[in-house]
Amino acid sequence: MSKFVQDYELFDLGEFGLQSGQVIHGAKLAYKTFGELNSDRSNAVVYPSWYSGFHWDNEWLIGEGMGLDPAKYFVIIPNMLGNGLSSSPSNTPPPFDRARFPRVTFYDQVQAQHKLVTERFGIETLALVCGWSMGAGQTYQWCVSHPDMVQRALPFCGSSKTSEHNFVFLEGVKAALTADAAFKEGWYDAPPVKGLRAAARVYAGWGFSQAFFWDQIYKDMGHSRRLGMDLAFGSLEDFLVWFWEGHFLDPRRDANDLLSMLWTWQMGDIGKTPGFDGDHVKALQSIKAKLIALPAEKDLYFPPEDEQWANQHIADAECRVIPGVWGHFAGSGDSAVDLKFIDDVVKELLAR
Numbered sequence: 001m002s003k004f005v006q007d008y009e010l011f012d013l014g015e016f017g018l019q020s021g022q023v024i025h026g027a028k029l030a031y032k033t034f035g036e037l038n039s040d041r042s043n044a045v046v047y048p049s050w051y052s053g054f055h056w057d058n059e060w061l062i063g064e065g066m067g068l069d070p071a072k073y074f075v076i077i078p079n080m081l082g083n084g085l086s087s088s089p090s091n092t093p094p095p096f097d098r099a100r101f102p103r104v105t106f107y108d109q110v111q112a113q114h115k116l117v118t119e120r121f122g123i124e125t126l127a128l129v130c131g132w133s134m135g136a137g138q139t140y141q142w143c144v145s146h147p148d149m150v151q152r153a154l155p156f157c158g159s160s161k162t163s164e165h166n167f168v169f170l171e172g173v174k175a176a177l178t179a180d181a182a183f184k185e186g187w188y189d190a191p192p193v194k195g196l197r198a199a200a201r202v203y204a205g206w207g208f209s210q211a212f213f214w215d216q217i218y219k220d221m222g223h224s225r226r227l228g229m230d231l232a233f234g235s236l237e238d239f240l241v242w243f244w245e246g247h248f249l250d251p252r253r254d255a256n257d258l259l260s261m262l263w264t265w266q267m268g269d270i271g272k273t274p275g276f277d278g279d280h281v282k283a284l285q286s287i288k289a290k291l292i293a294l295p296a297e298k299d300l301y302f303p304p305e306d307e308q309w310a311n312q313h314i315a316d317a318e319c320r321v322i323p324g325v326w327g328h329f330a331g332s333g334d335s336a337v338d339l340k341f342i343d344d345v346v347k348e349l350l351a352r
Helices: 055-061 106-120 134-145 164-178 181-186 193-207 210-214 236-249 255-266 280-285 304-311 327-331 336-351
Strands: 009-017 023-034 044-046 074-078 128-132 152-156 222-224 229-231 290-293 317-319
Touching: 009 106, 023 055, 023 106, 044 106, 055 074, 055 128, 055 336, 074 106, 106 134, 128 134, 128 336, 134 152, 134 255, 152 336, 164 181, 164 193, 164 255, 181 193, 181 255, 193 236, 193 255, 193 327, 290 304, 290 336, 304 317, 327 336
Parallel strands: 044 074, 044 128, 128 152, 152 290, 290 317
Antiparallel strands: 009 023, 023 074, 222 229
16 A cells, blocks of 8 residues: 555656666656646746655645746646655665665756656746755756756755755765664665654754754744644654654655655756756856745755855846745745745746
8 A cells, every 4th residue: 555645646757867877767757736737838837846855745835826826827846756756766666676776866857857847748938947955956957957948947945056064964864864773774674763763853953043943933833834734842852753753754755765865965066967067157157047046044054155156157046035043944834934935036036
């Protein structure tokens, strides 16, 4: 019996060649759509998933009266390769299952999504590409891989190149997860629970800012549109166990899948797109989309100054900082104030 409710569709990628030269045999891309494609196919939006997230984790930014209104736009949420719904270590048959699953780059992710968009729907132009965190990385990759196709871009709380500091943070997550003896170098038969709990604890120190904890915002986080509930925790330990460990211990999240996506994130760099020879600045300069980057004021691994630096190399771009203490999770859909900030920019950008 599947761990997932089948509220999504699968696109057959066939023998999908990767940037590394490896192949995912019988590859599948899971996706969900909202709204209807108009007659000239000009109202399409691509909104990729994020690290450990699924398509439903993106739905908070879609709704009547919002920027991504299904009455106006055809919104496609593709699930990343490696996230457990699309082809992943956890659902690929032997011999390329689990620890043998091929390495996937951001470039590969976008090539898979491009096949979906063009071959399944016949779309030639995208009104917008947007996303949070790793979704932002895929947004930048879309702009570089297919510059004439992407009209507008809104990456929030993410980057076009994973910084060394960000890489080191992810090394901590990886080390905690793989240190569990039950992990068995990726060949476990039961979840490495100790490692998953440890990885959650490492992540907990980075997702929100120092000020978030200083002010004890976790005691009354307000209503989370993403989770569909009010978030309030009586103690710091309660917050760490329920919000963080609960997320990583969700049976729909697999340790090998988490590591697959982590590798994709660590290797993120639009300069590695074919034709740019590793030149990150040259790749930024190739972007034609109207782009607004939304870093969060106190994001501990995607700091605003990184995005401000990148923006100066993009012809039609600006950088606006999401204010407040939520740090990276300003872009998660859990903060009502930050949600409105992002949605207002979506509306503005789409009106251009």
